Amino acid sequence: MTSTAAVIGAGTIGRSFARLFAASGHPVRVWDPRDDLAEVVAGIREDVAADLADRPGQTGGEIESAATLEEAVASAGFVQESGPEDPVEKPRLFARLAEAAPAQAVLATSSSTIPASLIAADLPDAVAARIIVGHPFNPPHLMPLVEVVPSPRTSEDTVAAAVAFYRSCGREPVVLRREVRGFVGNRLQNALMKEAVALVENGVVTAAELDAVMRNSLGLRWAAVGQFAGMHLGGGEEGIRGFMHHIGPSFAAIDPLPLDLGDAAMEQVYAQVEDAYGTTPSAAAAAERDRIQRAVLQARGQAD
Known part of the structure; x- marks a missing residue:
């Protein structure tokens, strides 16, 4: 067409x-x-x-x-x-x-x-x-x-x-089957962003360390499978039912950390990100991101 x-x-x-x-x-x-x-x-x-x-x-x-x-x-x-x-x-x-x-x-x-x-x-x-x-x-x-x-x-x-x-x-x-604020991708991104900020604000991990966690675990997995497919594979022979029966209760018991998205509280997050990646995002960093994303797409058969 x-x-x-x-x-x-x-x-x-x-x-x-x-x-x-x-x-x-x-x-x-x-x-x-x-x-x-x-x-x-x-x-x-x-x-x-x-x-x-x-x-x-x-x-x-x-x-x-x-x-x-x-x-x-x-x-x-x-x-x-x-x-x-x-x-x-x-x-x-x-x-x-x-x-x-x-x-x-x-x-x-x-x-x-x-x-x-x-x-x-x-x-x-x-x-x-x-x-x-x-x-x-x-x-x-x-x-x-x-x-x-x-x-x-x-x-x-x-x-x-x-x-x-x-x-x-x-x-x-x-x-999407119905309208919802933020649609799907941004709602998922929003939930992860809030948890990431809370972990840094509460001193659990630095911004750069959190990115290392993402790159070397969830990000790598999610490049290959989605959330539910990953759960299904992680549940062994029982699939997603086994995953939730074994891990669901433990996940449900995880308490939320205090979170403040105001500028004063976010200042430590801003400073850590700028210290790790520079005050202004670089063209070289964007090109490297795109190179890796293209490689992932090629591995998935979705790019020339």
Whole structure:
């Protein structure tokens, strides 16, 4: 399936989505009010060319900047909006998208906090039927997951079209059965983040040591299997039932540690992280992260 894709917003997520879509063969138009949009799009073209250099015979889609939002979406079959997380402005933006895009275009948002039902609340049913959340994990051109989150007013055709489009880009979409704040990935990340901060604040472990624990145990395991598959394997012949019968009571007895996410309490966490990794995250560290993630995907047969 080849469809013209419009990317609205050329920040970190928007640029990565544009790179993914173009490298997957879709023509892409990018719009953002930033003054340097032409330079940004030129950079995306270079990234796409580098991606395709390792894929002999695969042709990328043409990628262009658009002078206006309306121009970007005028011929789009799929729109991926990646603008600011503003619950007031985003519904207004989608009203403009619905007005300018073809009547059958899917209108997806990368939002990690704003549900499709809020975006579509004041829009007609025919428009609401086309609005859906397509929430990635950063960077979208590398991470396979896209959480596809319809509102109660989103049509089944829109869900199916969104899933098909993301799959055409080599992603692994998961459709949520109902809207919930934070969706699934961020809720899991939120629970782990709070426990990690509590362990550091309470002097159990340093930030760097906690990362070493994650890299050398849970992170390594979760790269191969998910939470429930890991429990099932860990339970021996009885699977997950055996796991819970043997370990469940002990886990249930673990008391929560005191937690304070305010700046004063977090200062020791900030200091430890900056001491371990530098005050500003480095491009080299990000490149090393991506190299390892690509290697994991290759081992799983999910990358070229």
